[in-house]
Amino acid sequence: MLLSEVMAQQTPLARVEPAWREWMERWPTPEVLAAASPADVVRAWGRLGYPRRALRLREAAIAIVERHGGEVPRAQDDLLSLPGIGDYTAAAVAAFAFGDRSVVVDTNVRRVEARLISGQEQAAPSLTRAEKDLARNLLPVVDHDAAVWNVAVMELGALVCTARAPRCPDCPVRGRCAWLLGGRPAYDGPARRGQKWHGTDRQVRGIIVQTLRDAHVPVDRGDLAPGRDEVQVDRCLAGLIEDGLVEPVGAHHFSLPGHDEAQAG
DNA sequence: AAACCGTGGAA
DNA sequence: TTTCCAAGGTT
CATH class of the missing domain: 1.10.10 (Arc Repressor Mutant, subunit A)
Structure with missing residues (x-):
């Protein structure tokens, strides 16, 4: 779970899957990954992008071996202290690997809640305090319900409430979506800064x-x-x-x- | 806080 | 062709 979440950082899942399978076959445990060379992990990372994620994954494996007996930790604090693991990934591992009640806020969750609750087509350019508060307040109290919620909201964002052409007619909560009920108004907030590429x-x-x-x-x-x-x-x-x-x-x-x-x- | 860090598919 | 965007993290 930790590997798949790190690979999925800013990288579409469809591209992650084959790399994930090969990686898991080659380095099935933190212990064996910790013994791999940086050259090997960067090469195995292939063209997933942001190759320093591969270096940090290896460093995380070393930390897991040294500090956690070779087992991926469950506590948020311990997960967050691992290299390359931020708020999202720590929460995702706790929720999806351990079934814990954690506040998972990724780009899908942000978009769904922006539309459903705030009536905005898009979320703000970067994660705000208000968004974190909203996500925390929406999260069911019971652990298992929260875990289901986290999967459900992310899936809704990934499959129905998509960035470009949302499938509102197929949406299970179309009857109570602030954005849809408001006539799907265009986004009027601050523009996202487009990332340059050519020649950079x-x-x-x-x-x-x-x-x-x-x-x-x-x-x-x-x-x-x-x-x-x-x-x-x-x-x-x-x-x-x-x-x-x-x-x-x-x-x-x-x-x-x-x-x-x-x-x- | 804003900028930086890869890559490829789809609109 | 260009732009957008993808289960973000670090500095």
């Missing part, structure tokens, strides 16, 4: 890491992102090394971190 450092970082995933030997700096501005490549490289996603090998070559191939002994 993010794109170049992605190219570099993908190059290193494919190459199982150290790569010359000039071959990491062919055709790209050298100043930008150097900047991205420095950032990737700082992030622990890339490791220098010799003076001009680079590889994924912890890759012990070709190391003289």
Whole structure:
């Protein structure tokens, strides 16, 4: 559950599933994952995006082994202290893996509650205190009811109350949706900042890491992102090394971190 | 608090 | 073609 939730952070579930199956087969427990190299986990992460999630997952596995006897903790505080686990993922693991009553607020829940309760087409650009309060107040008191609620609201948002073309005629709560009853008014709040991609450092970082995933030997700096501005490549490289996603090998070559191939002994 | 961090499918 | 968006987290 923890693995699937981390993989699903900002990544569609349909793309997560095959990667999740392969990962679970290769590293079925925190103990074995903790023993894997960063290079191997970044490579196994494939093209799910945000590869530092793979590094943090491995670090989380180490922490689980060291601090929790190799068992994923159940308490929110313990979950939150794990690398790469934030409010959403901690709540999701508690709810979906342990059946606990926790306040699960993801993008689906935010959208459903924005429409159903607040009468707004979209939620605010970032999670607000009011949204957290609302979600907490709506959550059923009994543990099992809360667990069902969390799954139900997320599924409603994912399958019916979707971002682009909501299927209001099929919605089980269409009769009491503030947004629908209000005539589905267009969103009038602050605009979300669109994320740039083309030509950005993010794109170049992605190219570099993908190059290193494919190459199982150290790569010359000039071959990491062919055709790209050298100043930008150097900047991205420095950032990737700082992030622990890339490791220098010799003076001009680079590889994924912890890759012990070709190391003289 | 705002910016940054990947990727690919669909509108 | 461009834009939007996806079971967010960290700094």
